[in-house]
Amino acid sequence: xxxxxxxxxxxxxxxVPGSGERIVVTVLGVDGDKVKIGIAAPRAVTVLRQExxxxxxxxxxxxxxxxxxxxxxxxxxLRGLLVAAVPPDGPGSxx
Amino acid sequence: xxxxxxxxxxxxxxxxxxxPDWQHFSLDRSPALAPLSLLVSADQPGVSxxxxxxxxxxxxxxxxxxxxxxxxxxxxxxxxxxxxxxLNIQADPLLVTANLLGPVVxxxxxxxxxxxxxxxxxxxxxxxxxxxPAQDETEVTYARADATA
Numbered sequence: 406x407x408x409x410x411x412x413x414x415x416x417x418x419x420x421v422p423g424s425g426e427r428i429v430v431t432v433l434g435v436d437g438d439k440v441k442i443g444i445a446a447p448r449a450v451t452v453l454r455q456e457x458x459x460x461x462x463x464x465x466x467x468x469x470x471x472x473x474x475x476x477x478x479x480x481x482x483l484r485g486l487l488v489a490a491v492p493p494d495g496p497g498s499x500x
Numbered sequence: 501x502x503x504x505x506x507x508x509x510x511x512x513x514x515x516x517x518x519x520p521d522w523q524h525f526s527l528d529r530s531p532a533l534a535p536l537s538l539l540v541s542a543d544q545p546g547v548s549x550x551x552x553x554x555x556x557x558x559x560x561x562x563x564x565x566x567x568x569x570x571x572x573x574x575x576x577x578x579x580x581x582x583x584x585x586x587l588n589i590q591a592d593p594l595l596v597t598a599n600l601l602g603p604v605v606x607x608x609x610x611x612x613x614x615x616x617x618x619x620x621x622x623x624x625x626x627x628x629x630x631x632x633p634a635q636d637e638t639e640v641t642y643a644r645a646d647a648t649a
Contacts, residue, residue: 451568457617460625461602462518465615468588468599469547484535486593486629487556 421447509542510606510613513572517602517615522547525613537584539604554585557598557629562621565605569616576607587629594630601625 409417416431426447433441444452509524516522521543528538528548535556541547554561563583565573573581583605585598600623606613 449568449571451566453617453619457601457619458517461599461615461617464586464588464597464599464602464625465516465519465549468549468586471589483593483596486596487535487552
């Protein structure tokens with residue numbers, strides 16, 4: 406891992422391969438154990454908190470690991486759970 | 501196109517989150533599985549992910565698709581998109597959870613698919629299906645986590 410020291414208002418610049426576009430990460434301030442970071446990136450770049458990525462990754466692995474169990478759970482049992490989670494007026498139509 | 505109809509292969513150009521090599525899935529919607537669907541990996545033998553409409557788990561689910569994610573799906577209209585929540589199914593049905601934080605969304609016309617993270621939603625990656633909803637939601641207290649400039 407590359408380790409760099411930065412002061413407030415200093416930043417780092419990343420270049421997107423192919424397009425040459427730049428991602429600029431700037432330290433905006435430090436308050437105790439919290440660091441405020443500003444990110445300027447092309448719209449096509451998705452920026453995510455690491456802990457959320459790890460949470461979804463872990464759930465993907467767990468779902469795959471337990472995938473075989475799905476065949477052993479009766480569909481009507483699952484259907485009962487899902488019906489219980491949704492009020493009588495039914496699910497939304499989606500985004 | 502009805503919900504039962506889907507492209508033969510869903511193509512995740514970046515793979516699933518944390519699993520970049522899992523890029524191609526078929527969608528098994530056998531009536532015997534209903535209300536489940538199965539995302540069956542074409543890249544990783546033995547990997548199949550049970551999934552369900554997130555609205556069957558949480559009736560007021562309200563995902564917002566970011567600009568980068570929509571572009572990756574071919575700038576599809578909402579009517580062309582279908583959402584699925586991956587289920588983590590345990591032997592005990594009361595321990596079944598749904599990933600509402602990182603749903604799968606795909607373009608029904610083209611098969612372009614993406615697993616997105618709804619950063620600012622407060623939804624959980626392990627939303628309990630078998631217990632009272634909304635008790636396991638992860639509180640998200642930040643201003644802008646998936647910001648694009």
